[in-house]
Each structure stands twice: as C-alpha cells, then as structure tokens.
Amino acid sequence: MARRKKFRAWGLALTAAASFAFVQDRWLAGLVLSGVLVLYLVFVRKTGCRVQTLTDRPCSNSARGYAGTCKLHTGSKQGMPVLRALGMFGSPRLMWLRPEGVQVPRRAGQPVSAMREVGTAEPPARTGRETIMLWVTISGVVVAVAAFLRDLIAG
Numbered sequence: 001m002a003r004r005k006k007f008r009a010w011g012l013a014l015t016a017a018a019s020f021a022f023v024q025d026r027w028l029a030g031l032v033l034s035g036v037l038v039l040y041l042v043f044v045r046k047t048g049c050r051v052q053t054l055t056d057r058p059c060s061n062s063a064r065g066y067a068g069t070c071k072l073h074t075g076s077k078q079g080m081p082v083l084r085a086l087g088m089f090g091s092p093r094l095m096w097l098r099p100e101g102v103q104v105p106r107r108a109g110q111p112v113s114a115m116r117e118v119g120t121a122e123p124p125a126r127t128g129r130e131t132i133m134l135w136v137t138i139s140g141v142v143v144a145v146a147a148f149l150r151d152l153i154a155g
C-alpha cells in the first residue's frame, strides 16, 4: 500500500513566505507569517526531545516543537535550556538539564539504546494542548494568507 508522502517543509515554506512578504513591503503579512513560523517551531514541528539523558546528550526521541518532550520526559523540562557541546567535534546543541534526583524510568541493566527504540517505536501522543496549538497555527496561516492575498489584490 503506497503511502502519500507528507509535506514536511512547513518551516521553510513559512520562512520563504514571510521573507517574500517583507521584500514586498507587506509588513503586516510578514509579521503574522513570522509569528506563525515561531509558533510552528515551538509547538508543532516534529523534532527531537531535548532533555538531557544519562549519556549527557539531548534525548532524541520524537517530540513536538522546541517546547515539547517525548513521553519519557513529560514534565522534565525546567527552567531555561543550556548550550552544550557534544564531544570534541560535536556542534553545541540546546539542551534542558535533567532535574536533580529525577531518574529516567529505566529497568536496571537495560541499555539506553534499547530504551530509545522503545521510545521511538510509538508515535508521540498528541495531547489536548498540542492539538489546540496545531489549530491556532493552521488558522494563523489561513489568516496570513488571506491578508497577503488581500494586500496583493488591493495593491
């Protein structure tokens, strides 16, 4: 059964649309599109969870946006993220430090890689808040496109 490829480049599309709006002096449309882009990056975009793991790297289970966490780390994000370099040649990445005294739920002797596979095997559960943010973002895009088209027609 062939699955239709999902469009994933929303961030790029929004950036391009916002830049185009600014170049065309459509400041309102540009600002709305930029706001939608930020909302999209923070709440909607599928990305890796950035909570510090036992191996001192950001957890890479799938999560929704920079504000999201994977199922294992729900409620583990506290305070501000820190920039940490990974290894000697690794590029620095933003990471939320694991709260003191809170252990990642993991059976004794179970390797971290096995835990990760368990975490990535299931799609991330969509909570009510995420669904609301998704709809806010979608309606924002609709409003932005409508404003942009109106500007084009009027101008």
Ligand SMILES: [Zn+2]
Residues within 6 Å of the ligand: 049, 050, 051, 059, 060, 061, 069, 070, 071, 072, 073
């Ligand atoms: Zn995680």
